[in-house]
Amino acid sequence: MTQQPFSRPGAIDLSALKGAAGPGAPRPAPAGGPAAGPGAAQPGGGATSAYCVSITEQNFESVVETSRTAPLLLVFYSPTQMPESVQLADDLETLSGEFEGRFLAGRVDIDAVPQIAQLMQIPSIPLVVMIFDGRPMPLLQDVVPLEELRTALTQVMQQLTAQGITGRHQPRTGAAQPEGDEAEEAGMDPRYAAAQDALGEGDIDTAVAEYQKLVDANPADAEAAAGLAMAKVLQRTRGVDLQAARAAAAAAPDDVDAQTMVADLDMLGGHVDDAFSRLIDLIRRSEGEDRNKAREHLLGLFGAVGNDDPRVMRGRQNLASALF
Incomplete structure (x- = not known):
């Protein structure tokens, strides 16, 4: 297989997905019968996470259909061609449990189901492809340490959340699920x-x-x-017209309501840094009640993204500079 460049984790443009299925958009009920569950006989061994499934010819279509509810991450690997790629599949399965349904992991052993790799036109292995609302997007084309994979997926899920994509998969029947203290430790x-x-x-x-x-x-x-x-x-932002909001903000650069609305829309579009920069610039040139209102709004957006996110850390530094 020939190598082709793919997007790297943390540098993925997910803006196109907002139009595919935003909050409140009608979603078909996920298809699936007994063959779609990890409890069925599957090549390469059955998945053990409640949010992971081994892909077969029989269940592929129904599993992809679940991407209309929440993201599906397909990991393509080969025990014979690249044994180390199995570890990536194992790690993704582990993380699928940690993320509690924010994504469904689909294991694709290309030795067992080469036709799936051909159908998806996979250029090389290992490869992780995200599918949302039936639309594929390559995420990762290397075997990486578990911590690096966890960080990359956290960033991707934050981008999706910022766009209002918050659906979750239900635990799949037949998979081992933690109970009691174990479930609490897993963060459920x-x-x-x-x-x-x-x-x-x-x-x-x-x-x-x-x-x-x-x-x-x-x-x-x-x-x-x-x-x-x-x-x-x-x-x-519910029901707000994006173009009208941007026009209003452009016409009134010092109007706090107009600027905060566009900042909110930038957040939903995945343009987090743009949202932060807009409000920080507004704070720099504002005073009194307007300045405080913009600052409070910005702090709310920081909270939505998460204090550990590097963009929030930079934003806080820039806010401090703007204030003092």
């Missing part, structure tokens, strides 16, 4: 289920209310605070 917290389910159904107001309850009960809950911040972005 049912407290967020109501809010996440509401987002998946496009019910933004309910999601905001559910996240607000969690924040009110525990202001130190960073995950609930981030969820609330992102849900509020979705709520504020």
Whole structure:
């Protein structure tokens, strides 16, 4: 197979996906019968994660159909041609459990199902391809350490969340699922289920209310605070015309409401740095109540992205410079 260049993790333009299936868009129910579950006989061994499936000719189409609900990550590997690629498949399966349904991992052993690799026109292995709403996008073409893979996937999921793509896969029947203390250690917290389910159904107001309850009960809950911040972005931008909003902001560069609206829309489009820069520039040239309003809005966007994100760290430094 010939090598071709692919996007690297953390540098992936996901803006095209927003139009494919934004929050509230109708989604077909995932297809699938018994053959689609990891409990069925499969080549290359059965998947053990609740969010991983081994791909066969029989289940390929139904598994791809689930990408209309949440991302599907296909990992192409070969135990015979490149034994080390198996580790990448194993690591992706491990992370699928950690991410609790934010993506479904599909293991594609090209020795067992070469026709799938041919169908997808795979240029080389190993390869990880993300499919969302049936649309493929290459993510990774190297065997990387588990921590690097975890970081890359975290960045991708943050980009998707910033665009309002928040659906989750349901655990697949037949896979081993943690229980009790093991489930708690794996981070499976049912407290967020109501809010996440509401987002998946496009019910933004309910999601905001559910996240607000969690924040009110525990202001130190960073995950609930981030969820609330992102849900509020979705709520504020609901039904807004992008071009009209940009025109209004261009016509009134010092209007806080106009600028914060475009910053929110930039967030949903995956242009996080642009959103931050717009508000920081506004803060630099504002004063009084307008300045404070822009600053508070920016802090909310920081919370939506996550304090550990390098873009937020840079944004905080730039904010400090703008303020002082």
